[in-house]
Amino acid sequence: MKSKLLLLIFMMVVTVAFSHDPYQEPSLNEVILRAKKARGVDQERLRALVALVNSGHDLFPPDSTIALLQELLELNGRLRSVDPQPYRYLLSGQELLQRNHPDSALQLFILAIDELDKKQYIFGFHSYLTSVAALFDRVGGLQRKLNFYRSKLVDYTLTGPALNMAGCFHGLAGCFSMQGDYDQAFTYYFKALEVYKTFSPSGYAEELSVIGYNYAKWGNFRRASMYLKLADSAGREAPDPIRSQFCYMTRALISKEEGNPADAMNYVDSALRHGIRSFRIDYAAILYAISIELRLQMNDQPGAFTLLLKMKRLCDSVDLPVEGGNGRMEVDYLFYKYYLARKELKMAGQYLLKAYDEAVLVGSAPLQQKYLVELFNLYRITGNPDRSVYFAAAYFHLNDSLMKYRNENNISRFEREDTERRKEAAIADLRQKKERQRMYFLAGGALLFLVTLGMVLRIWYIRRTKKQLEEKNKLIAAEKELAEQMRLKAEKSERFKQQFLANMSHEIRTPMNAVVGMTNLLIDKNPREDQMTYLNGIRQSSAILLHLINDILDLAKIEAGKIELETIDFSLHDLLDQILQTMRYKAAEKGLELSGNVHPDVNGIVMGDPVRLNQILINLTGNAIKFTECGNVTISVMPVPPGPEGMIPVRFSVADTGIGIPADKLKTVFEEFSQASSSDTRRFGGTGLGLTISKNLVTLMGGVIRVESQSGKGTTFSFDLCFPPGSPEKLQERKNSEENIDGTILNGLTLLLADDQEYNLIVAGDTLRSKADVNITTAMNGREVIELVLNNQYDAILMDVQMPVMDGLEATRYLRENLPPQRREIPIIALTASVLKSELDRCREAGMNSFIPKPFTPSQLIGGIAEALRIPLRYKSKDTGPLIPEIAPAEHAATNLDYLEKFCEGNRDQMRKYIMMFLDSAPRLITQIHDALAKGDAAEIATQVHGFKTRWVMMGMEEAKTLASGLEQRCRQDPGATEISKEAEHLIRLVEKAIGELNEWRVMPSV
Amino acid sequence: MDFSKPKKIFIVDDDPMLTEALKDYLTRRIPHDVQIFHTGEACLNQLGSGPDLVILDFYMNTVQKDAANGLEILQVIKKHYPNVRVIMLSSQERYAVALQTIQKGAEQYVVKDEHAFEKIAQILAEI
CATH class of the missing domain: 3.30.565.10 (Histidine kinase-like ATPase, C-terminal domain)
Known part of the structure; x- marks a missing residue:
């Protein structure tokens, strides 16, 4: 009984062991078994042949083995009466390869693979799939390679031997590795590794070493070394000199990158000990490259050069894959490094450009990127920033298209995986369909009921909320109306207040102006001592009165929110x-x-x-x-x-x-x-x-x-x-301007004064006449002004705003529209008691250029006129009041014409041209900034200031330039900032100062 | 590459002081034929006369409020007169902008700083 059971088990095991799975590669033993059965076969030879083919992932077998292979093929043909044609393709392909026709060889290999696939007999074949990968690299065509392996993979996934899938995975991984897409590359390498682990120990060891090499390329040296060690231990049973050479090469690369040149050299030597195989010249090239870089690192330039020549000879003799590119390209790159080390930057640049052009031709993205970075650096070092930027731009452009490419590939991969998943899902679906149908029927009925119920409830709910909404809306509308009414009321009262303030200001200040002004005039006329006492009394009292009035008005202004603080x-x-x-x-x-x-x-x-x-x-x-x-x-x-x-x-x-x-x-x-x-x-x-x-x-x-x-x-x-901290210079300037202006700068001018109050005319007129030699005409309302201006020439008009018959604003508007063009821009100065912003805005809008507030001091009057006519101010030398404790530093000028002088090469006429361009446009800038400030339009300020950029530079206005750029930035980024008005005012002051300085230059006698 | 030969140059910028200064600078030694335009359209209308170089401001918006900006003009020039060389001038230093102009066909991108005129003269000499 026991023995029968054992026999049964044994038979089952044997059956299982020997059951022929058409999708599994016939093992070496099987073939040997069959060959043994066949008559007349030399067993030793057969074993040798089979071992050779099995171990061979090299496409370049030595001549002797071709003959052996032929024998095997004939043998196989006899064994299985299989069409030997595919194998003949293989053979011819290999011969072509020997004679250096890689493209034709590749085509034959692909043909052979397709034929064998059709017949579903693939013997020791997966290694060809991995080797064909290297051929693809040599003839170029990454997309071809990708397509080939992808399509093969689909076939092998459904109906193929596992090892062939591994071969495809390996090929695909190579594509991604070449493009530097290590994510994808490793995915596929590990897939191949899985398969090899189960089916082929030599393939497993080799795949491990390839993974190690890719980690080294990527830069993860720890992992790389780990995998190389694994490859060594895995491959102990199947020693392979080519794999050993590959491992030494990888180790050399790692040592070089980790900065152990001595170790690297040792590994290179070990690798070379295995000889340079005529069929793995790409390894030779890589080893040369490593040696050259090592020599350059050790500053052995002559040694490097010798090797460079050797490598060049090698690469020129045959089209070589070196890192998935053309071997010649790497040579050029290494020449670049050589000349770079010798600091011969011109030669270096030439070679680098050559390498780059070739990389573009071959289409290798990682190499292009590598060279672009070097080009960017090289031009930066040689002080050529524009070219440098150009190459940086190309680098980023390439990066973008690489990203796109990777995304596309990812997408197609996802699509494929998606289709497969869907297939499986469809099958599972079919099984469960019947089961579900019944349930759906029942569920459907219940659902329908619930849905109807839901709808009914919803309609009821909607109706209810609608009613509530309507009522709410009514309430809101009523509230809105009320708020609107209140707003209108508030506005009305506000407007009334403003008007009241404006009128009050004017009514009170006007007579005060007269009192103060006339008192000053009397004091100037050298009164008697007793008269002087009375006059001082009047002056003091009017000062107190003014003070009180100002208090009241101030408070009113504060309450109305109309105070503006000075800075x-x-x-x-x-x-x-x-x-x-x-x-x-x-x-x-x-x-x-x-x-x-x-x-x-x-x-x-x-x-x-x-x-x-x-x-x-x-x-x-x-x-x-x-x-x-x-x-x-x-x-x-x-x-x-x-x-x-x-x-x-x-x-x-x-x-x-x-x-x-x-x-x-x-x-x-x-x-x-x-x-x-x-x-x-x-x-x-x-x-x-x-x-x-x-x-x-x-x-x-x-x-x-x-x-x-x-x-x-x-x-x-x-x-x-x-x-905020202040500036001593400006303080000094301000002090100078107070009560110190030399009126004679107005000498020779003809002025028109307009005011409806006779005594105001007297005050202004006499003040001017006492300080300067001017011609003054007076008018009492707007109409008189117009008549006078139309028929006479004046240098400037000083006009009170509020006058009967026609006020100052109307008159100004009329003049601005109706004067002949050459006189239209005559300066019109507003004399106004009301200094409310709204008032000043109205003046500006009407066309007035500037204003002098009433009551005014003589300096203010003279200063105001001078400013409007752009006459530079001059001060009388006098005690300037309490001085600042520190020594005041020299006044900085706003302009510096050194640059302009250099630019125009001393040509004063050319300088004048630019200065006039500045002077013509500067006042407009000031006005527009003022307007923009008033409107609170920061964007407008920024635009205006921006347009003036060149002018700062030409006039040497360093401070204005910095201030303007800061102001512009602030206006664009933080339009509500409170600093804006301060900075803008500061800038305006600088421009005004510049105008003064430039005008002075104009009148300076040429040296 | 004869740098002493007078060339036909267009300067397109809305800032009159800059255009004047640049014109004076470039014609200091060599009597180039320089034409100044303050809007892109004005320049485009004259492109038929075959300038050797167009110096184009990137941001032109002040003369006419809707004057097309420099980048658009560059594209139009390159579309209809691909042989005309264009240098972009700008006060901006942003890299993305520079890249854009070079991608759209500008020969060079020059930032308006103190060396801008020299750079332009250099490029002019190499044409």
């Missing part, structure tokens, strides 16, 4: 001195000590609104003095912990030893008209508006005002502000 350079020290000076008398009267100090750590010169700051401090100081009977009042300016970048944070405080403020009244101290008690008002006087205004101003400046007080001990008011 000019001023000195904190000066400010403090001024305040001390102003309040000294008052303090001395009461026997109080008044002192003030600016902490030395505080940067003295800042940008801000000194007038209003003055106002606040005077108010606080005045209060302090008022409410102190004995003791002292101290004003201090202290530094505080740093604020935002580049800003100077300062604390102002006014401390007194007065009666103090009781705690319960502290809260309301800043409200209008509040004083601690009504009895105080009678005692101390005052409008009660001062603190409110101060508080509002401090808030406007971005600070917070605080008060600390103790009844009977004293009070301290303080507030913190942040200023």
